[in-house]
Amino acid sequence: MFRFIGRRLLVAIPTLFAVVTLAFFMMRAAPGGPFDTDRRLSPEIEAHVLAKYGMNKPLPDQYLDYLAGVARGDLGPSLKYKDKSVLQILKENYPVSLKLGASAMLLAGLIGVSLGVLAALRQNRAADHGVMAVAILGVCIPTFVTAPLLVLALASKLGWLPGAGWNDGALANMVLPVTVLALPQIAIISRLTRAGMVEVLHSNYVRTARAKGLPEHRIVTRHALRAAILPLVSYLGPATAGLITGSLVVEKIFNLPGLGKFFVVSALQRDYTVVMGMVIVYAALILALNLVSDLIHAALDPRVRLA
Amino acid sequence: MSALGLTAPKGRSLWDDARRRLLKNRAAVAGMAMLGLLTLAAAVGPSLVPYGYDQVNKTDVWLAPLQHGHLLGADALGRDLLARLLVGLRVSLAIGLVATVVSLAIGVAWGAVAGFAGGRLDEAMMRIVDVLYSLPFIFFVILLMVTFGSNFILIFVAIGAVEWLTMSRIVRGQTLTLKQKEFVEAARAAGLGPGAIIARHIVPNLLGPVVVYVTLTIPAVILAESFLSFLGLGVQPPMASLGVLIAGGTQDMELAPWLLVFPSAVMVAVLMSFNFIGDGLRDAIDPRDR
Numbered sequence: 001m002f003r004f005i006g007r008r009l010l011v012a013i014p015t016l017f018a019v020v021t022l023a024f025f026m027m028r029a030a031p032g033g034p035f036d037t038d039r040r041l042s043p044e045i046e047a048h049v050l051a052k053y054g055m056n057k058p059l060p061d062q063y064l065d066y067l068a069g070v071a072r073g074d075l076g077p078s079l080k081y082k083d084k085s086v087l088q089i090l091k092e093n094y095p096v097s098l099k100l101g102a103s104a105m106l107l108a109g110l111i112g113v114s115l116g117v118l119a120a121l122r123q124n125r126a127a128d129h130g131v132m133a134v135a136i137l138g139v140c141i142p143t144f145v146t147a148p149l150l151v152l153a154l155a156s157k158l159g160w161l162p163g164a165g166w167n168d169g170a171l172a173n174m175v176l177p178v179t180v181l182a183l184p185q186i187a188i189i190s191r192l193t194r195a196g197m198v199e200v201l202h203s204n205y206v207r208t209a210r211a212k213g214l215p216e217h218r219i220v221t222r223h224a225l226r227a228a229i230l231p232l233v234s235y236l237g238p239a240t241a242g243l244i245t246g247s248l249v250v251e252k253i254f255n256l257p258g259l260g261k262f263f264v265v266s267a268l269q270r271d272y273t274v275v276m277g278m279v280i281v282y283a284a285l286i287l288a289l290n291l292v293s294d295l296i297h298a299a300l301d302p303r304v305r306l307a
Numbered sequence: 308m309s310a311l312g313l314t315a316p317k318g319r320s321l322w323d324d325a326r327r328r329l330l331k332n333r334a335a336v337a338g339m340a341m342l343g344l345l346t347l348a349a350a351v352g353p354s355l356v357p358y359g360y361d362q363v364n365k366t367d368v369w370l371a372p373l374q375h376g377h378l379l380g381a382d383a384l385g386r387d388l389l390a391r392l393l394v395g396l397r398v399s400l401a402i403g404l405v406a407t408v409v410s411l412a413i414g415v416a417w418g419a420v421a422g423f424a425g426g427r428l429d430e431a432m433m434r435i436v437d438v439l440y441s442l443p444f445i446f447f448v449i450l451l452m453v454t455f456g457s458n459f460i461l462i463f464v465a466i467g468a469v470e471w472l473t474m475s476r477i478v479r480g481q482t483l484t485l486k487q488k489e490f491v492e493a494a495r496a497a498g499l500g501p502g503a504i505i506a507r508h509i510v511p512n513l514l515g516p517v518v519v520y521v522t523l524t525i526p527a528v529i530l531a532e533s534f535l536s537f538l539g540l541g542v543q544p545p546m547a548s549l550g551v552l553i554a555g556g557t558q559d560m561e562l563a564p565w566l567l568v569f570p571s572a573v574m575v576a577v578l579m580s581f582n583f584i585g586d587g588l589r590d591a592i593d594p595r596d597r
């Protein structure tokens with residue numbers, strides 16, 4: 001298994017390298033720069049500023065400098081926030097996104113798997129149809145529709161919950177954004193769980209377990225579920241990507257100080273180093289989660305051998 | 308069938324069977340009807356509404372639905388919501404269609420060549436897809452839009468270029484099985500080159516799974532465009548798309564909730580019809596999954 005992890009980490013390095021390279025040159029191909037202001041800087045000052053950030057060198061040299069920095073774990077200074085480094089910005093804002101995403105995923109996993117199992121056990125009956133109808137709605141209603149509608153109903157009209165703001169992650173402020181992020185995931189997870197469960201419940205080893213006289217709840221939790229959630233585990237990687245996409249919009253709507261909001265603003269302001277830092281963090285996160293989901297997959301399914 | 312007795316039954320192709328199963332699926336039929344209506348509305352609707360989508364009416368600011376001939380009300384500039392909604396629907400559907408065609412072209416070509424060539428080339432091409440898969444793609448689309456400014460063509464290309472990955476995997480898998488088939492061997496024996504075999508014999512046989520995936524890609528593309536527009540990076544006002552309208556409605560929802568509710572409803576209707584049709588097609592063409 002350690003060899004498997006090692007090999008995957010080795011593959012991750014060229015992937016990250018590709019990400020960094022692509023993002024770097026795309027960002028630099030954009031017209032304009034971080035020091036464009038309404039009033040034109042005098043040429044001397046501009047040259048001085050560029051020299052300070054090493055941006056007076058040819059582009060390939062800057063690229064190599066940046067790579068060297070990344071290899072040392074130094075993501076450079078922000079070009080727009082004068083006295084902050086990229087690492088500081090990440091450190092301040094990343095926890096918000098992380099807390100939001102992790103809560104949403106946890107909630108979605110718990111509810112989604114329960115609903116999926118319920119639907120499978122009551123296959124083709126009212127409960128099943130109900131869950132699947134909800135699942136279809138959840139897939140078809142995007143976050144940027146649910147978020148404002150829920151704010152309108154629960155915050156503006158009824159005043160039960162704050163409609164925006166972070167407030168250091170107070171529970172009341174978390175409810176709406178987490179719900180909005182979790183809804184589509186609940187839909188997909190319950191669908192996947194139901195499909196897996198229906199298939200497994202008809203398999204021979206479940207029939208054997210029944211014949212052995214095991215109580216139903218034991219069959220479901222110990223025997224069936226383990227195999228039924230395999231497709232779900234593979235979904236974990238893409239799901240995270242989905243959460244990230246969703247959180248860009250959710251952080252904007254709820255005015256949360258997470259990374260998503262920063263990303264678009266920084267890209268528009270040509271804050272090269274901040275954008276690069278975020279791309280690297282997200283790419284690394286996705287790679288790590290893909291690896292974790294493969295490992296869980298192998299742990300659950302004895303037929304998969306990691307080599 | 309047994310009722311036919313001795314008369315030879317008329318042959319049914321796989322596609323006949325699929326059509327029959329599809330038409331029996333009520334959700335899919337409802338989705339097709341809904342999509343038909345929406346497409347019709349997007350095509351002819353804008354020319355039937357007495358207002359232009361960018362026509363500013365100073366006297367009609369924030370008008371509620373059903374007043375002054377504004378069936379769905381008017382926005383902060385007094386622009387007719389119905390006119391904007393119909394144009395926005397047209398734009399979103401067009402983007403969905405064109406970007407899907409882009410992704411279809413890249414995905415099918417890439418997957419068919421990789422699957423048919425096999426060996427090192429296949430390995431290399433699929434490794435590229437793997438790497439691209441693990442990129443945070445929404446960021447790259449955002450970077451693209453920021454880099455080159457938002458124009459229509461770029462939206463098509465950017466989204467299409469993102470969505471082709473899954474298509475190429477599906478196509479490659481199918482091609483791997485197809486190329487073992489006798490008709491491919493026959494074509495080769497007849498002296499056809501690899502390019503001609505791919506174009507004439509492999510690609511037409513990929514139709515089933517590709518059609519299913521296309522119906523699921525279109526809503527994904529519409530969604531992606533809306534995300535971009537919501538972040539202010541997609542279609543630019545005064546042009547409308549469903550995403551632009553929902554984003555605008557979000558800003559004004561306290562004052563004029565109809566600006567949020569109607570575009571959202573249309574968006575959900577579009578996504579739902581495509582998903583119903585896609586699910587129905589999958590069940591119809593590949594009945595194993597049921």
